[in-house]
Amino acid sequence: MLGRVNHIALAVPDLGRAVEQYRSMLGASVTEPEALPEHGVRVVFVTLSNTKVELLEPLGADSPISAFLAKNPAGGMHHICYEVDDILSARDSLVAAGGRVLGDGNPKTGAHGKPVLFLHPKDFFGTLIELEQV
Numbered sequence: 001m002l003g004r005v006n007h008i009a010l011a012v013p014d015l016g017r018a019v020e021q022y023r024s025m026l027g028a029s030v031t032e033p034e035a036l037p038e039h040g041v042r043v044v045f046v047t048l049s050n051t052k053v054e055l056l057e058p059l060g061a062d063s064p065i066s067a068f069l070a071k072n073p074a075g076g077m078h079h080i081c082y083e084v085d086d087i088l089s090a091r092d093s094l095v096a097a098g099g100r101v102l103g104d105g106n107p108k109t110g111a112h113g114k115p116v117l118f119l120h121p122k123d124f125f126g127t128l129i130e131l132e133q134v
């Protein structure tokens, strides 16, 4: 079912400071910030030769990353995103195996304009998983 690692996401308390730090201290190539109200985040991507690092800052009162940042005020690793060929078939086989798909179970359009779903971290050893159809 799983393909490549599409991205690893870090929740950060201050996106501007995180971008500056990645650029100045690590010499990283970082995309311009984008607000994604449907996901409750502002996001940039650090582009690497083999994958991407997604930096996330809360957007709006109901951001899904606010509780995580309250528990981890300095920021931290928030999720890992795996690519799948067919997200609906991946969802259906996960649910049949007893996995929990978050939200209403229907894919949303993610940061790359592709369908995404999230899987409960308690089903995967404390790691939130995002699936992205490529």
Ligand SMILES: CC[C@@H](C(=O)O)C(=O)SCCNC(=O)CCNC(=O)[C@H](O)C(C)(C)COP(=O)(O)OP(=O)(O)OC[C@H]1O[C@@H](n2cnc3c(N)ncnc32)[C@H](O)[C@@H]1OP(=O)(O)O
Pocket (backbone or CB within 6 Å): 009, 036, 039, 041, 043, 054, 056, 064, 065, 067, 068, 077, 078, 079, 081, 102, 103, 109, 110, 111, 112, 116, 118, 120, 121, 122, 126, 127, 128, 130
């Ligand atoms: C940019 C768009 C898109 C993309 O295309 O890449 C994105 O990546 S958007 C990223 C943000 N969106 C999401 O995270 C959506 C899915 N997330 C959720 O539905 C919720 O955040 C959650 C995972 C269900 C947690 O909900 P919350 O209300 O925060 O519940 P709790 O705080 O009670 O947490 C329950 C339990 O789970 C632990 N937890 C929470 N978040 C994580 C995490 N990221 N990694 C590991 N564990 C996590 C939390 O600590 C609680 O555990 P206990 O304290 O032991 O009960």
Ligand SMILES: [Co+2]
Pocket (backbone or CB within 6 Å): 007, 009, 054, 079, 081, 130
């Ligand atoms: Co993501």
